[in-house]
Amino acid sequence: MSAADSNTDMRIKLSAIDQSMKWPALFFIISATLWLLAGTALGLISSYKMHNPNFLGNWEWLTFGRTRSAHLNAVIYGWCNNAIFAVGLWIMARLCRTEIRHLGLLIVAGIFWNIAITIGIAGIFIGDMTSVEWLEMPTYITPLLAIAYALIGVWGIIAFRYRQSEHIYVSQWYILGALFWFPWIYSVAQIMILFEPARGTVQSLTNWWFAHNVLGLWLTPMALAAAYYFIPKVIGRPIHSYYLSILGFWTLALFYNWAGVHHIVGGPVPAWVISSGIVASVMMVIPVIVTAINHHMTAIGHFRQVIESPTLRFVVFGAMSYTLVSFIGSTMSLRSVNEISHFTHLTVGHAHHGVYAFFTMIMFGSIYFILPRLLYREWPSKILITCHFWFAALGITIMIVTLHVGGWIQGLEMNNPEIPFIEVMKGTVPWLKARTVSGFFLAIAHLAFAINVFWIVFFRQGQKDVIGTPTLFASKQSR
Amino acid sequence: MDWYSYIIIGFILAGLFFASALYAFHWASKNGQFHELEKGACSIFDDEEPLGKQTDFFPGHK
Numbered sequence: 130m131s132a133a134d135s136n137t138d139m140r141i142k143l144s145a146i147d148q149s150m151k152w153p154a155l156f157f158i159i160s161a162t163l164w165l166l167a168g169t170a171l172g173l174i175s176s177y178k179m180h181n182p183n184f185l186g187n188w189e190w191l192t193f194g195r196t197r198s199a200h201l202n203a204v205i206y207g208w209c210n211n212a213i214f215a216v217g218l219w220i221m222a223r224l225c226r227t228e229i230r231h232l233g234l235l236i237v238a239g240i241f242w243n244i245a246i247t248i249g250i251a252g253i254f255i256g257d258m259t260s261v262e263w264l265e266m267p268t269y270i271t272p273l274l275a276i277a278y279a280l281i282g283v284w285g286i287i288a289f290r291y292r293q294s295e296h297i298y299v300s301q302w303y304i305l306g307a308l309f310w311f312p313w314i315y316s317v318a319q320i321m322i323l324f325e326p327a328r329g330t331v332q333s334l335t336n337w338w339f340a341h342n343v344l345g346l347w348l349t350p351m352a353l354a355a356a357y358y359f360i361p362k363v364i365g366r367p368i369h370s371y372y373l374s375i376l377g378f379w380t381l382a383l384f385y386n387w388a389g390v391h392h393i394v395g396g397p398v399p400a401w402v403i404s405s406g407i408v409a410s411v412m413m414v415i416p417v418i419v420t421a422i423n424h425h426m427t428a429i430g431h432f433r434q435v436i437e438s439p440t441l442r443f444v445v446f447g448a449m450s451y452t453l454v455s456f457i458g459s460t461m462s463l464r465s466v467n468e469i470s471h472f473t474h475l476t477v478g479h480a481h482h483g484v485y486a487f488f489t490m491i492m493f494g495s496i497y498f499i500l501p502r503l504l505y506r507e508w509p510s511k512i513l514i515t516c517h518f519w520f521a522a523l524g525i526t527i528m529i530v531t532l533h534v535g536g537w538i539q540g541l542e543m544n545n546p547e548i549p550f551i552e553v554m555k556g557t558v559p560w561l562k563a564r565t566v567s568g569f570f571l572a573i574a575h576l577a578f579a580i581n582v583f584w585i586v587f588f589r590q591g592q593k594d595v596i597g598t599p600t601l602f603a604s605k606q607s608r
Numbered sequence: 609m610d611w612y613s614y615i616i617i618g619f620i621l622a623g624l625f626f627a628s629a630l631y632a633f634h635w636a637s638k639n640g641q642f643h644e645l646e647k648g649a650c651s652i653f654d655d656e657e658p659l660g661k662q663t664d665f666f667p668g669h670k
Binding site for chain 2: 142143144224294295296297298309313317321325327328358361362363364365366367368371372375379382434437438439440441497498507508509510511514515
């Protein structure tokens with residue numbers, strides 16, 4: 130304890146930092162929530178079309194190829210990035226013990242980011258999309274996106290530069306790393322695939338290096354930063370082994386960026402490139418085990434706290450999913466496994482396991498912690514939070530299980546020359562229907578979340594004065 | 609663009625990126641970031657949100 134508050138007097142109060150981040154964080158959280166709803170609707174439409182192709186089939190802008198890509202881009206660049214801008218910058222400001230200044234510019238950059246995504250999604254609908262997965266938005270929005278990102282990302286770096294804290298906490302490492310990694314992978318992919326296309330299969334290598342690194346070097350470090358911040362913070366005890374957490378960061382930085390090429394196992398690229406990708410994918414076991422031990426050992430024996438706190442429920446669910454999804458990912462990169470799982474729905478299930486069960490759940494948990502501290506108000510509905518958690522947890526579990534089992538069967542059948550292709554496709558339909566059901570679960574969860582967010586932000590009347598309730602521990606003392 | 613100049617530019621940029629990571633590691637080590645790790649782990653707590661107290665509950669919790 131003495132170590133923690135030795136120089137407290139010199140530092141800015143946490144509640145003051147929360148107030149300085151109020152408007153940009155609110156803006157990004159509300160944008161993220163709206164994109165989440167749009168992405169969910171597009172995902173549901175796409176999922177329904179998989180077993181009912183005629184659904185909404187009379188409009189060319191709602192054909193499967195477009196709704197599916199619009200879903201992906203709305204979720205990744207709309208929901209995930211806006212959530213990261215809110216959560217990542219807020220954690221960064223808190224850990225750096227510095228107020229974020231010149232907020233107007235940050236909000237303007239955020240507005241431009243969202244305008245660019247909106248134009249990009251509209252471009253996908255009207256048929257301007259590129260054929261490059263994860264980069265489908267038309268190239269005319271790339272400059273706007275790049276400038277907007279630069280103006281947002283630089284805020285994290287400025288906060289770091291003017292930090293008042295001596296020690297760099299592990300979450301700061303993750304956030305700072307990711308703030309540099311994302312523009313690097315995005316601009317390299319844009320240039321090497323779309324603006325100055327590289328030759329032949331180098332494009333596909335770049336494509337999967339990029340797409341996997343959006344998860345590995347952008348979403349993952351941001352979610353891990355949040356988990357490393359919120360699990361010890363909410364429980365009120367330091368992380369189990371701080372040494373391991375630092376080791377986890379540097380090993381992730383070393384191995385993850387090699388792993389993406391396992392997406393083209395069996396493709397017409399040099400075997401050594403694929404092999405190095407497989408080696409890196411298996412080496413990812415090190416940072417994953419390190420993180421799993423740390424999160425588990427910090428939370429163990431505090432099950433009551435996990436149940437009592439909305440933040441911890443979501444964050445611990447996400448942290449457990451991280452362990453599981455990473456082990457499955459390492460296994461899927463092996464050639465013998467990949468020859469079955471490739472080209473099946475298992476890959477889609479795996480992608481949702483990573484981006485939803487791990488990343489999105491942690492972002493939900495973070496937002497449950499952050500919003501009351503920005504607004505000095507309590508979450509208006511406990512039932513909606515419970516509803517959100519259980520529908521999200523059940524929905525994503527159903528989706529992951531059905532797509533993994535159904536995808537594995539599909540892969541085995543496709544490798545069997547006795548079974549006609551059309552029979553294999555028919556066999557997937559029940560699993561795809563189950564996936565649509567899981568999509569409805571998630572839609573209900575997101576509606577509950579969105580109602581709670583808009584309620585706490587826009588409808589102040591009727592909400593209880595929260596000062597004195599334990600949720601807002603910080604505000605109780607600062608007022 | 610000529611393929612070889614493409615590759616050369618790519619390698620130079622990637623090398624710079626790698627060097628910056630090495631530099632960050634070197635700087636952190638020299639700066640003492642890898643010493644006194646227990647103190648570092650406690651740096652997220654202060655008197656507003658102290659060690660040993662849970663800071664998040666469902667609304668209405670007594």
